[in-house]
Amino acid sequence: MKTEQDNKLKLQKIISVLITLLGIILLVYMITVEDEPGALPLLMIVTGSGWYFITKSRIKTQTGN
Secondary structure (H helix, E strand, O other): OHHHHHHHHHHHHHHHHHHHHHHHHHHHHHHHHHOOOOHHHHHHHHHHHHHHHHHHHHHHHHHOO
């Protein structure tokens, strides 16, 4: 049970990092092509970063460190 939950949290951490990186890549692309950042890349960066830190704190409380 504990390892299954650990695996889920690690997967969530990886997905949140991917969303953040995709947001950054899309932001750079939007700025170079349209000269405007747009709302979607910024939302992806904020959501991915928030999700990452929440997951990181859950991992930290679970392991007791």
